[in-house]
Amino acid sequence: MPLSADHHPFVELNAEESAVLERVRQLVTEEIGPKANSVGREDKFAWDTFRLLSREGLIANGFPREYGGIAATMMLRARIVEELARACSAAAAMLVGTDGSASAIIVAGSKELQREVLPRLASGERQCAFALTEPHAGSDLGNLKTIARPVEGGVRITGVKKFITRANVSDYFVVIAREPNSPPGTRHLLSYLVDRKSAGLTVSDDVPKLGWYGLPIAGLRFEDVFVPPERQLGERGVGMTIAQDLLLRARISHAAIALGRMTAALQIATQYTSRRQVKGQPISDHQGVQWMIADMGARIEAVRCTVYAAARRYDRGDADVALHGSIAKMLATDLSMKVSIDCLQLLGANGYLKEYPLERFVRDAKFNQIGEGTSEIHKNIIGAALTKIAAGMPLHPCLDIDPAVFAA
Numbered sequence: 099m100p101l102s103a104d105h106h107p108f109v110e111l112n113a114e115e116s117a118v119l120e121r122v123r124q125l126v127t128e129e130i131g132p133k134a135n136s137v138g139r140e141d142k143f144a145w146d147t148f149r150l151l152s153r154e155g156l157i158a159n160g161f162p163r164e165y166g167g168i169a170a171t172m173m174l175r176a177r178i179v180e181e182l183a184r185a186c187s188a189a190a191a192m193l194v195g196t197d198g199s200a201s202a203i204i205v206a207g208s209k210e211l212q213r214e215v216l217p218r219l220a221s222g223e224r225q226c227a228f229a230l231t232e233p234h235a236g237s238d239l240g241n242l243k244t245i246a247r248p249v250e251g252g253v254r255i256t257g258v259k260k261f262i263t264r265a266n267v268s269d270y271f272v273v274i275a276r277e278p279n280s281p282p283g284t285r286h287l288l289s290y291l292v293d294r295k296s297a298g299l300t301v302s303d304d305v306p307k308l309g310w311y312g313l314p315i316a317g318l319r320f321e322d323v324f325v326p327p328e329r330q331l332g333e334r335g336v337g338m339t340i341a342q343d344l345l346l347r348a349r350i351s352h353a354a355i356a357l358g359r360m361t362a363a364l365q366i367a368t369q370y371t372s373r374r375q376v377k378g379q380p381i382s383d384h385q386g387v388q389w390m391i392a393d394m395g396a397r398i399e400a401v402r403c404t405v406y407a408a409a410r411r412y413d414r415g416d417a418d419v420a421l422h423g424s425i426a427k428m429l430a431t432d433l434s435m436k437v438s439i440d441c442l443q444l445l446g447a448n449g450y451l452k453e454y455p456l457e458r459f460v461r462d463a464k465f466n467q468i469g470e471g472t473s474e475i476h477k478n479i480i481g482a483a484l485t486k487i488a489a490g491m492p493l494h495p496c497l498d499i500d501p502a503v504f505a506a
């Protein structure tokens with residue numbers, strides 16, 4: 099149903115998973131929700147929220163059990179993230195960020211490295227950020243310029259990374275770099291786990307931004323930073339494969355964040371308009387308002403199915419999950435922007451105030467459309483994939499027209 103995920107036919111959780119989710123909902127009601135507006139007022143790392151999520155064993159729910167996680171499925175993760183995002187984007191994104199950066203270590207790190215780093219990330223004692231974007235390579239990852247130069251006993255990394263979430267509170271960075279003199283493109287990328295204390299690595303001050311408060315961003319500068327071979331994640335050339343799985347997980351999770359936010363925005367706007375009276379009548383009695391609520395609710399429900407279906411496809415290991423991840427990410431984040439701003443409108447001037455959550459939702463919704471691949475980039479991915487799929491299908495039976503039409 100549009101206002102919650104209760105009894106959704108796509109969501110099947112076992113007893114342990116249901117108990118985890120129930121605990122998350124309790125935390126949102128009792129702790130995270132009441133503090134979310136103050137987290138959203140100042141762009142400082144939300145330590146209280148982070149410590150709570152770590153203490154509750156949620157921050158690293160996707161980790162294997164031996165390293166302090168519960169090996170959560172993508173479906174459970176999507177549901178947890180959605181529930182957190184109903185109140186606080188930062189809380190939800192802390193889980194996504196921890197999972198994203200650590201999944202590279204889980205997939206491609208040595209056993210020793212996993213044993214050294216993962217339990218500390220799971221307990222919240224340490225943090226790890228993901229450093230991919232550069233000043234001239236955000237959407238265009240083929241243009242990455244950070245170089246990992248082979249030297250005796252390891253590599254030396256030189257380059258600049260931009261917009262890195264949690265950079266100033268992280269102890270490690272998963273860094274994507276390229277081989278020297280490699281041709282443009284993503285085939286020659288390498289992935290490393292770099293210690294924050296490494297000589298030659300500097301982190302800028304936090305960079306002011308519009309929203310997504312509680313999770314500041316900063317830039318990184320690598321000047322001949324030495325990295326030993328045991329910190330390389332995966333073999334030569336698999337850097338992009340690692341980044342792609344990590345980005346896919348993050349994309350489905352960002353779709354779930356958007357879903358949680360817009361579901362909450364609709365709940366808030368509906369509850370507000372049914373109580374707020376103008377000329378002695380609740381605003382929600384007006385057909386114009388009812389239609390807005392109906393439009394938003396119907397579209398949210400359609401997107402909910404798309405997001406859960408993408409999570410299920412990930413858990414099943416479907417070959418076309420990347421396409422469905424892009425569809426879910428684009429639809430959910432674009433709709434979340436529209437729903438957030440329309441719900442703000444329904445609250446009138448109160449919607450514009452910091453006292454109410456909708457101005458925060460609007461600021462956070464905007465980043466959802468930019469991070470983990472912009473909506474435009476996902477359109478490119480979806481368009482290219484569908485064109486390829488259609489080319490491999492038999493010609494539609496109604497398209498029995500003169501072949502000359504297709505001639506060059």
Ligand SMILES: Cc1cc2nc3c(=O)[nH]c(=O)nc-3n(C[C@H](O)[C@H](O)[C@H](O)COP(=O)(O)OP(=O)(O)OC[C@H]3O[C@@H](n4cnc5c(N)ncnc54)[C@H](O)[C@@H]3O)c2cc1C
Binds near residue numbers: 237263468474475478
């Ligand atoms: C708050 C925040 C947190 C972030 N956290 C991280 C992080 O932790 N780690 C990290 O590595 N990065 C992070 N990023 C970076 C983020 O992932 C990139 O900003 C994003 O991928 C977009 O890249 P860009 O800013 O370079 O935009 P550009 O690539 O410069 O794009 C600018 C505009 O052009 C459009 N565009 C570009 N190419 C095309 C095309 N081919 N077709 C149509 N339109 C196109 C884009 O959609 C966009 O609207 C963060 C950014 C922000 C703002």
